[in-house]
Amino acid sequence: VPAFLHFVSPLTGVCRLRHSCLQIVLSGRIKEVPLAATLFIPGDAREKFKPAPSRINGLPFSAQVFPDMAHFAPNAKFDASTNSTTLRLQNFPRGSALIICTAPASAFLDASAVSHARVKHPGFSRAAAAHSALRAHASRLSPLLREVSLTAMSELLYSCNQEERDRGHGPYTVGGYGELVYAGLCGPAALLDQIRILDFDKQTQHPLLENLRQGYWLLRYSVDRLTHPSLAPVKQWLKEAVDIVECEFPVYAWLRPFYADAILAHAYATCCSFVLDKMPLTRKSQLPAGVPEVAPLCMKKAKGDMRRGEARGAHAVNGKNACARDQVAVQRVEPSAETFGERCGVVADKLLAELQVATLQFYSFVPSAPLISGTTRPSLSAGLPFFSSGFMRAWGRDTFIALRGILLTTGRYEAAKAEILGFARVMRHGLIPNLLDSGNNPRYNARDATWFFCQAIQDYSLCAPDGLQILKEPVEMKYEGNATQVPDLPIKNLADVLHHILLSHAKGIEFREWNAGRQIDEQMRDEGFNVRVFMDPCSGLIFGGNQFNCGTWMDKMGSSEKAGNRGLPATPRDGAAIEIVGLLKSTLRFVTRLPESVFPYKTVTTSSGQEMTYVRWNSLLEARVETCFYVPKDPQQDAEYFLDGKLINRRGIYKDTYKASEAWRDYQLRPNACVALAVAPELFDRVRPPQEGVSMSFEVLTSPL
Known part of the structure; x- marks a missing residue:
C-alpha cells in the first residue's frame, strides 16, 4: 500500500x-x-x-x-x-x-535465482529471498512422507520426555518456561498456538519467542533428534529448510520466530494431512453409520503459510501492528477448507480429525518396552507420561480398553492384531497379564484384563476386513505347560486361546503370584498375592479376588502407614464385579454365534466336572444378572431381587459387585456398570431400558467442568 x-x-x-x-x-x-x-x-x-x-x-x-x-x-x-x-x-x-x-x-524460485535477484535488485531483501526459497522448498516435503510408517510418524510428531530419553535424546528446554511437552513437532506447534491467543505484549515477551530470537537451537534440535531410518528424508528436508534462513539467506533476529513458525507449522500440518489421509474415518465412503457428513474444516494447527513475504513477516495480531524490531508475534494463517479437504479428504468434523492424529502418540516403538522382548515391535502406552517406558509402559487392561479407539477405528488393523497376538502368547493360568513387561516378567494380578482382551478380539473380528480370520492366527505360547488350567489341551491358534480362557474360568483358577513379595509389590500384604477366580454354575457369574488385592479397574493400593491403609486397596471389589460380568456375557454371545470353521468349541467343564455348553452359560447370565445387580426404585419390589434392604443407600441403580466379602461394598454406585451396559445391553433391558442405569450414573457421578 x-x-x-x-x-x-x-x-x-x-x-x-x-x-x-x-x-x-x-x-x-x-x-x-x-x-x-x-x-x-x-x-x-x-x-x-x-x-x-x-x-x-x-x-x-x-x-x-x-x-x-x-x-x-x-x-x-x-x-x-x-x-x-x-x-x-x-x-x-x-x-x-x-x-x-x-x-x-x-x-517458485530456487535458491540460486533468488541469490541472483538480490545482486540485481537491492530492494529484494534477505527476508524476501528466504521467503521465496522456503516456498520452493515447502512443496518438496509431502512426497517424502510416502514411505514413512505411522509408527515413525508418532516419533516425528510426538515423543514425551521419557520416550525421548529412552531413544537416547531428551526434551527441549526453553529458558524461563521449561521443557516442551513433546520433543516432536507437536511440542513447539502446540505452544505457538497457545502464544497466538495471548495479548500482543505477552506474545512478544514469551520465553519461546525470545529463545527463537536468540538462536536456531530449537530448529537444529528438531533436526538432530530424528534417528528413525525412515525419517532420514524428512530430516534432510528439515535441515535444508533451517539452512535457508540461517546460512543461505540469514534473516534478522527479530524475524526468526516468524520463519521458525513457518517451517515447523508447515512440517507439522503436512504430517497431519498425511496421517489423516491414511485413516478411514476421514473418507466419505468409509464413514460409519450414524456419523453425519459435514463440510471439511481446517485444523487449528494448520500449515504455516510460506507465501508470506517480508512485508507480512512482521504481521498484525489482535489488531496491532507487529512491524518493529523485537516485536514479532506468531500467527499462522489457516488454509482454506477446500485446500485442506482436497489434501486430506476430511469429511468429519474438526474434533474427529484432531483426535485421529492424537492417537499416534500412544502407539510407538520404545527401546525399553517393545511388545515382545528382543524385537522392535511397537507397543501401546498405558498413559503419558508416567506409563511410557520400561516395564510400566504396557498394561493389559489399558491396552484393550483403548485398542478400539486408537487402532481399530483409525484402520490400523495390523497393529491391533499384533497387540492381541502379543498378549495372547503370554497367557498363563487362563489369564492375560495386566503388566506385560515385553513378556519378560508379566504379572497376572488383574481379573478384568482378560475380559477386555476377549472384547478386543470380538471388536477386531467385527471391524477389520476378514476379521474372523484372526481366530486362525497361530500363537506360539511362552508358558505352554502353565498357560491354562487344562494343560493337556493343545493351543495352536487364537481360537484355542479364547476357548482356554473360558474353560479355565469355568473350571476355576487358583495360584500364588510368581515371586510374591516386596520385589513385585512393596505395598501389598501377603494375602493379596493369592489369586482365585471361579464360576458359579447356578448363575454363570464369575467371582474372584479378596479384600487385599486389586483385580479390577480403579485398582489403587493403599500405601500410607500414617493413614493406616498400607496394603489395603481403596477399592478391592472382590466378588462378582459388574463390568466383568458384562464382558463375560459379551464374549459368550460372540462365541455362540461363531461358525465352527473358526471356533469349533461348544462346551466347557465346570469345577465339579460337569459339562456346560456355551449356549447354556450365556442363557444363565441373561436370566440372572438383573436379579443379582439391580436395586429397584420401589422398595415393594425388593423381594424380586437379591438384596439386603439395610445396606441400600440409593435406588434405581445397578450394584457395583455381587457377594463381596464386605457386603456393603455391593451397593456402591460406580461407573463400572456403564461398561457392562455398553458391551452387553441385553442383560439390562428385560424390565427397563438400560438408559435408566446410565442416567443415574451421570446425574450422581459427573461434576461440572
Whole structure:
C-alpha cells in the first residue's frame, strides 16, 4: 500500500515528490488494483474555512479516483526470473494512495535465482529471498512422507520426555518456561498456538519467542533428534529448510520466530494431512453409520503459510501492528477448507480429525518396552507420561480398553492384531497379564484384563476386513505347560486361546503370584498375592479376588502407614464385579454365534466336572444378572431381587459387585456398570431400558467442568 501523506491546494501548485521517480519492488505479479486515488482541497476552501467552537473540524476535500494505476506508475514491469514487479512512481503527489494485490508466479524460485535477484535488485531483501526459497522448498516435503510408517510418524510428531530419553535424546528446554511437552513437532506447534491467543505484549515477551530470537537451537534440535531410518528424508528436508534462513539467506533476529513458525507449522500440518489421509474415518465412503457428513474444516494447527513475504513477516495480531524490531508475534494463517479437504479428504468434523492424529502418540516403538522382548515391535502406552517406558509402559487392561479407539477405528488393523497376538502368547493360568513387561516378567494380578482382551478380539473380528480370520492366527505360547488350567489341551491358534480362557474360568483358577513379595509389590500384604477366580454354575457369574488385592479397574493400593491403609486397596471389589460380568456375557454371545470353521468349541467343564455348553452359560447370565445387580426404585419390589434392604443407600441403580466379602461394598454406585451396559445391553433391558442405569450414573457421578 504506497501512500504519500499531506494535502495540497491545486491553486498553489501540486507538490510533487522531491525525487523525480520512486522505485518500489513488489513480490509476485500484479493481480488487482483495488484503489488508486488522490485527495485535494478545493481552491476557496481555505478562505471559507471556519473552525467549529466545540469540535475539531478540517478543511473540506475531494477525492479523485483513477480506474487503474497508470496515472501513478505507467511503466510497471514484472520480472519472471525474480518473481517480482517493479513500480516507478512518476506522478504521486501528497494525499495519494495506491492499493495493489500481487499473486505468486506459477513456478517458485530456487535458491540460486533468488541469490541472483538480490545482486540485481537491492530492494529484494534477505527476508524476501528466504521467503521465496522456503516456498520452493515447502512443496518438496509431502512426497517424502510416502514411505514413512505411522509408527515413525508418532516419533516425528510426538515423543514425551521419557520416550525421548529412552531413544537416547531428551526434551527441549526453553529458558524461563521449561521443557516442551513433546520433543516432536507437536511440542513447539502446540505452544505457538497457545502464544497466538495471548495479548500482543505477552506474545512478544514469551520465553519461546525470545529463545527463537536468540538462536536456531530449537530448529537444529528438531533436526538432530530424528534417528528413525525412515525419517532420514524428512530430516534432510528439515535441515535444508533451517539452512535457508540461517546460512543461505540469514534473516534478522527479530524475524526468526516468524520463519521458525513457518517451517515447523508447515512440517507439522503436512504430517497431519498425511496421517489423516491414511485413516478411514476421514473418507466419505468409509464413514460409519450414524456419523453425519459435514463440510471439511481446517485444523487449528494448520500449515504455516510460506507465501508470506517480508512485508507480512512482521504481521498484525489482535489488531496491532507487529512491524518493529523485537516485536514479532506468531500467527499462522489457516488454509482454506477446500485446500485442506482436497489434501486430506476430511469429511468429519474438526474434533474427529484432531483426535485421529492424537492417537499416534500412544502407539510407538520404545527401546525399553517393545511388545515382545528382543524385537522392535511397537507397543501401546498405558498413559503419558508416567506409563511410557520400561516395564510400566504396557498394561493389559489399558491396552484393550483403548485398542478400539486408537487402532481399530483409525484402520490400523495390523497393529491391533499384533497387540492381541502379543498378549495372547503370554497367557498363563487362563489369564492375560495386566503388566506385560515385553513378556519378560508379566504379572497376572488383574481379573478384568482378560475380559477386555476377549472384547478386543470380538471388536477386531467385527471391524477389520476378514476379521474372523484372526481366530486362525497361530500363537506360539511362552508358558505352554502353565498357560491354562487344562494343560493337556493343545493351543495352536487364537481360537484355542479364547476357548482356554473360558474353560479355565469355568473350571476355576487358583495360584500364588510368581515371586510374591516386596520385589513385585512393596505395598501389598501377603494375602493379596493369592489369586482365585471361579464360576458359579447356578448363575454363570464369575467371582474372584479378596479384600487385599486389586483385580479390577480403579485398582489403587493403599500405601500410607500414617493413614493406616498400607496394603489395603481403596477399592478391592472382590466378588462378582459388574463390568466383568458384562464382558463375560459379551464374549459368550460372540462365541455362540461363531461358525465352527473358526471356533469349533461348544462346551466347557465346570469345577465339579460337569459339562456346560456355551449356549447354556450365556442363557444363565441373561436370566440372572438383573436379579443379582439391580436395586429397584420401589422398595415393594425388593423381594424380586437379591438384596439386603439395610445396606441400600440409593435406588434405581445397578450394584457395583455381587457377594463381596464386605457386603456393603455391593451397593456402591460406580461407573463400572456403564461398561457392562455398553458391551452387553441385553442383560439390562428385560424390565427397563438400560438408559435408566446410565442416567443415574451421570446425574450422581459427573461434576461440572
